[in-house]
Amino acid sequence: MTRILAIDYGMKRTGIAVTDQLQIIASGLVTVNTKELIPFLKDYTSKEKVELFLVGEPKQMDNTASESEKLIQPFLKTLAQQFPSIPITRVDERFTSKMAFQTMIDSGLKKQQRKNKALIDEISATLILQSYLYAK
Template identity: 50%
Template sequence: MGKIMAVDYGKKRCGIAVTDDMQIIASGLDTVETKDIFVFLQKYFSQNTVDAIVVGLPTDLKGNLSEIEGDIVQFIEKFKTEYSAVEIHRFDERFTSKMASFFISQSGKSKKKREEKGLIDKVSATIILQNFLEQKQR
């Protein structure tokens, strides 16, 4: 059994989280510049077995898609071309950045560290993945 990876896709950065090989626990992995995402994925996939990815679905409170959805769709299309054997799932990412900021603030990290956007992206990806795993178990 391989890992499941979550991607919190953004215009500048992508937060990345992965599960353990048993697909039980989600852990933050890294934050990658969006322009370098496929270089990162190629290296990671060459060293690890990944069965599926979960890509955040950015919606507002009314369920309308965010403007970045067009970029995410392009990312997914390219991903399908390069990694056709890997399943792709979408998962609602509403409130994950706010939740990530809250969890980071509760962690005792310094103010400078709490405001670091890359950390928020990585924690957001972890929240997306953990929520996906919980829903999958139901």
């Protein structure tokens, strides 16, 4: 069986989530420095079979692309070149950061722990992946 890997791409940090091999459960995997993202993905895909990359698609409330989409486009080209056999699907990521923060509150994390932006990115990637799995 293969996994689906979700990416919450950011300028500094990128959150990554992955499914189990049966593609039922979405779990946060890690947050990596964005400069180290491609080497991380190469290493991960050499160890685990990934059938699909999900990449968050930031949108405005009126459904137009947000400013950060300009930063994601070059990454998408690199991702497609580096992993030509793995398709890429975009998933609307509106509100994932706010939902991730609320998840941290609901989980009982203390204020200091909620300041961990890497954790927010990882949870956001998990939310992107969960929304895809629900819609599947």
